[in-house]
Amino acid sequence: MAFLGYNNAQKITLRGMRCTSIVGALSLLTLLITAIPASAGDTAPETNKNSAAAAPSPSTNAGTLPASPDKVDTAQIKKHRMVKLTERLTTDEETLKKSCRYESDIPLTPPAKEIALTFDDGPEPIQTEYILAILKKHRVPATFFMIGEKIQTHPELVKLVQESDYALIANHSWSHPNFHDIPVEEQSLEIQKSNAISETFNTHQLFRYPYGNASCESNQLLKSMGQKIVGWHVDSCDWAFDHKGSVDLKEALSCGVLAQNRKNYLEHVISSVHAHNGGIVLMHEIHPNTLKNLDEIITRLLADGYVFKSLADDHFQKYLK
Numbered sequence: 001m002a003f004l005g006y007n008n009a010q011k012i013t014l015r016g017m018r019c020t021s022i023v024g025a026l027s028l029l030t031l032l033i034t035a036i037p038a039s040a041g042d043t044a045p046e047t048n049k050n051s052a053a054a055a056p057s058p059s060t061n062a063g064t065l066p067a068s069p070d071k072v073d074t075a076q077i078k079k080h081r082m083v084k085l086t087e088r089l090t091t092d093e094e095t096l097k098k099s100c101r102y103e104s105d106i107p108l109t110p111p112a113k114e115i116a117l118t119f120d121d122g123p124e125p126i127q128t129e130y131i132l133a134i135l136k137k138h139r140v141p142a143t144f145f146m147i148g149e150k151i152q153t154h155p156e157l158v159k160l161v162q163e164s165d166y167a168l169i170a171n172h173s174w175s176h177p178n179f180h181d182i183p184v185e186e187q188s189l190e191i192q193k194s195n196a197i198s199e200t201f202n203t204h205q206l207f208r209y210p211y212g213n214a215s216c217e218s219n220q221l222l223k224s225m226g227q228k229i230v231g232w233h234v235d236s237c238d239w240a241f242d243h244k245g246s247v248d249l250k251e252a253l254s255c256g257v258l259a260q261n262r263k264n265y266l267e268h269v270i271s272s273v274h275a276h277n278g279g280i281v282l283m284h285e286i287h288p289n290t291l292k293n294l295d296e297i298i299t300r301l302l303a304d305g306y307v308f309k310s311l312a313d314d315h316f317q318k319y320l321k
Contacts, residue, residue: 074239077240078251084211084213099216100215103209103229103321104209106231106232106279109276110276110278111278111279111315112277115279115280115309116308116309117140117283117308118142120208120282120283120284121285122145122150122157122286123144123146123285124286128157130291131285131291132160134294135164136164136165138295140166141309142168142310143168143169143310144168145208146171146172147173148194149174158201168206168312170206170311171194171202171227172208173191173194173209173210174193178211179213188217191207191225205225206227207227207228208229228321230280230320231280231321232279233276233278233281234280234281236265236282236284237255239287240254241268241289243288245292247268265289270301274304
């Protein structure tokens with residue numbers, strides 16, 4: 001298992017190792033990660049204040065954005081993340097592959113210096129508008145993976161995203177359940193119901209599993225519908241960082257946060273993108289660390305020579321399943 005946040009020379013693979021509990025897994029991870037030194041590639045570059053395209057500032061005041069993470073969503077992600085981590089450490093790769101549980105994983109190296117931003121769990125009043133304004137300011141594209149229930153509740157926000165020159169809309173299930181916890185019939189309903197409400201504007205037929213948790217049956221259904229499953233190379237772990245931009249040890253280990261970045265969400269994201277040299281980046285509309293830092297993240301990465309692309313771009317098609 002390769003952890004986010006480290007360059008290729010620092011990746012650690014745990015194949016063949018077995019841990020009998022989450023405690024055991026975390027103990028092993030603690031020993032491994034604390035032994036990894038910071039590299040020059042993890043040092044934050046100086047900000048280039050002229051990297052952003054000249055454009056009006058976002059009209060939504062950052063002070064009106066949510067100040068704290070969504071506690072329910074954060075708790076659910078933490079739970080599912082630790083289950084996935086334990087399965088990765090205790091189950092051989094072939095068994096996991098046959099179970100189809102983690103179809104969202106992308107084993108291929110991303111296109112060098114190219115980034116595709118993605119935002120899950122919207123649309124949300126204020127948040128969606130704020131993100132759109134940031135994208136417009138920098139003239140960079142992104143994909144919004146929307147939840148069907150929220151599409152139904154906020155059609156005006158869907159319209160705003162549709163009308164944007166910088167955004168795609170994609171499917172993120174109807175109610176955001178963990179597909180590993182619900183029966184196949186319910187999985188099918190989640191996909192079909194959300195597709196029915198989003199198919200007119202999900203023009204590129206993109207689907208992302210909640211928590212990235214898949215099943216063989218749902219994979220087959222999606223493919224029969226012409227839907228492409230979208231995972232990510234870089235998990236920003238915006239859900240793991242608290243309102244002060246800090247992350248505790250357990251989540252730092254599961255997210256691969258370098259020791260020097262455990263109190264700095266911005267530097268964690270920059271470091272993770274550098275480690276992968278680009279790729280599909282997972283963020284969430286509902287978590288304030290992404291919202292507060294998005295402008296600076298884009299500015300920094302543009303200054304570092306990264307190019308932002310849409311998931312519709314030809315270079316990203318081989319990462320869609």
